[in-house]
Amino acid sequence: MKFLTKNTDYAARALMVLAGHRDEYMSARDIAEEQEMPYQFTRRILQELIKKGIVASKEGGRGGVILQRDPEDIKIVELINIFQGEVELFDCMFRDKPCKNRATCVLRQKIQKITAIVKKEFADITIASLMG
Numbered sequence: 235m236k237f238l239t240k241n242t243d244y245a246a247r248a249l250m251v252l253a254g255h256r257d258e259y260m261s262a263r264d265i266a267e268e269q270e271m272p273y274q275f276t277r278r279i280l281q282e283l284i285k286k287g288i289v290a291s292k293e294g295g296r297g298g299v300i301l302q303r304d305p306e307d308i309k310i311v312e313l314i315n316i317f318q319g320e321v322e323l324f325d326c327m328f329r330d331k332p333c334k335n336r337a338t339c340v341l342r343q344k345i346q347k348i349t350a351i352v353k354k355e356f357a358d359i360t361i362a363s364l365m366g
Contacts, residue, residue: 237321240275248276249313250365251265252301253361259298262277288302289302305365311359323348
């Protein structure tokens with residue numbers, strides 16, 4: 235089981251770079267090189283972050299991307315939701331249909347409690363907190 239995909243990991247790493255260069259535009263290439271990430275992959279990640287209003291872009295010789303929001307306000311759970319969807323540890327499906335025992339399943343109730351704890355922990359992690 236994976237909690238974080240490459241998309242989410244690379245998004246967090248790119249945002250940490252931008253947070254470290256808070257008041258300057260950076261190119262996708264510079265971000266990719268600093269974090270040793272594939273350039274095209276980094277560009278796709280940044281495009282999604284632009285769409286979501288987390289970073290802003292500017293074209294031209296002095297262009298690139300810049301953080302749009304405070305690193306304290308960017309939570310890992312938000313990146314997970316953008317790149318992976320809602321945090322779910324169990325989907326309660328049987329043959330592509332909701333399980334008939336969803337309402338009474340004891341295991342599902344336990345897993346829902348664990349899921350809530352995991353979501354809260356991810357919600358407590360911000361880009362700023364990852365930077366030390």
